[in-house]
Amino acid sequence: xxxxxxxxxxxxxxxxxxxxxxxxxxxxxxxxxxxxxxxxxxxxxxxxxxxxxxxxxxxxxxxxxxxxxxxxxxxxxxxxxxxxxxxxxxxxxxxxxxxxxxxxxxxxxxxxxxxxxxxxxxxxxxxxxxxxxxxxxxxxxxxxxxxxxxxxxxxxxxxxxxxxxxxxxxxxxxxxxxxxxxxxxxxxxxxxxxxxxxxxxxxxxxxxxxxxxxxxxxxxxxxxxxxxxxxxxxxxxxxxxxxxxxxxxxxxxxxxxxxxxxxxxxxxxxxxxxxxx
Numbered sequence: 001x002x003x004x005x006x007x008x009x010x011x012x013x014x015x016x017x018x019x020x021x022x023x024x025x026x027x028x029x030x031x032x033x034x035x036x037x038x039x040x041x042x043x044x045x046x047x048x049x050x051x052x053x054x055x056x057x058x059x060x061x062x063x064x065x066x067x068x069x070x071x072x073x074x075x076x077x078x079x080x081x082x083x084x085x086x087x088x089x090x091x092x093x094x095x096x097x098x099x100x101x102x103x104x105x106x107x108x109x110x111x112x113x114x115x116x117x118x119x120x121x122x123x124x125x126x127x128x129x130x131x132x133x134x135x136x137x138x139x140x141x142x143x144x145x146x147x148x149x150x151x152x153x154x155x156x157x158x159x160x161x162x163x164x165x166x167x168x169x170x171x172x173x174x175x176x177x178x179x180x181x182x183x184x185x186x187x188x189x190x191x192x193x194x195x196x197x198x199x200x201x202x203x204x205x206x207x208x209x210x211x212x213x214x215x216x217x218x219x220x221x222x223x224x225x226x227x228x229x230x231x232x233x234x235x236x237x238x239x240x241x242x243x244x245x246x247x248x249x250x251x252x253x254x255x256x257x258x259x260x261x262x263x264x265x266x267x268x269x270x271x272x273x274x275x276x277x
Contacts, residue, residue, distance in 0.1 A: 002257030005032030013107030015039025015054020023245035029066040041077030047126040080134025105135040131176035152195025188265030197264040204271035238273030
């Protein structure tokens with residue numbers, strides 16, 4: 001549908017089952033992309049515990065699902081907070097496939113929530129380092145490679161409804177996602193002359209593993225039971241349902257394709273009409 005056959009795509013934060021990253025790599029693979037699956041690979045400190053990260057075994061399992069669709073896949077562990085890791089991620093993609101056409105900055109931390117007056121500096125740093133600095137570093141080295149190729153490319157940043165609206169207990173997350181839209185727009189202006197398009201996708205709530213954690217957190221803070229909180233989310237949505245990972249993956253595939261050749265610098269809402277600015 002999107003003429004992505006034989007394109008090479010890196011997707012960060014794509015090593016967790018039932019996550020947005022997994023849905024994106026499956027969708028791009030189904031469209032014929034060769035895939036680089038990337039995640040941190042192993043726990044690192046209290047902020048990046050096992051239940052919140054994409055481990056090497058999961059990365060390999062998702063890779064097999066993509067290979068079953070007839071494309072080539074590699075996995076590369078990458079801590080997006082570390083520039084040498086991000087540079088190596090791009091290097092491994094090019095070493096294996098000879099080029100890079102697509103980068104999807106999906107790695108993110110959405111499970112560190114604290115009241116603003118109690119928000120720890122270490123928590124702030126963990127969220128901003130992954131959600132914003134990580135996208136900066138990966139985009140920087142992807143853009144260097146895409147400029148060398150002289151054939152353009154597409155960078156898609158996975159932002160959030162929190163890039164447009166504020167949310168309690170999420171000062172760092174909301175700031176990072178607002179910043180990610182700013183990075184998207186700045187890069188779109190600067191990289192356009194190289195035929196590199198840069199866009200963001202802004203999902204509303206999606207009940208992934210992370211979304212499930214958020215449901216429990218916010219229902220507790222609001223004094224609601226889990227099911228009542230989830231129903232309240234559905235009730236305020238014009239399309240009457242929560243988002244699905246596949247909804248985001250379809251938007252990403254569109255923005256990676258030539259069907260969106262005249263679109264750059266956009267922060268596209270994929271929210272069932274809940275977010276409209």
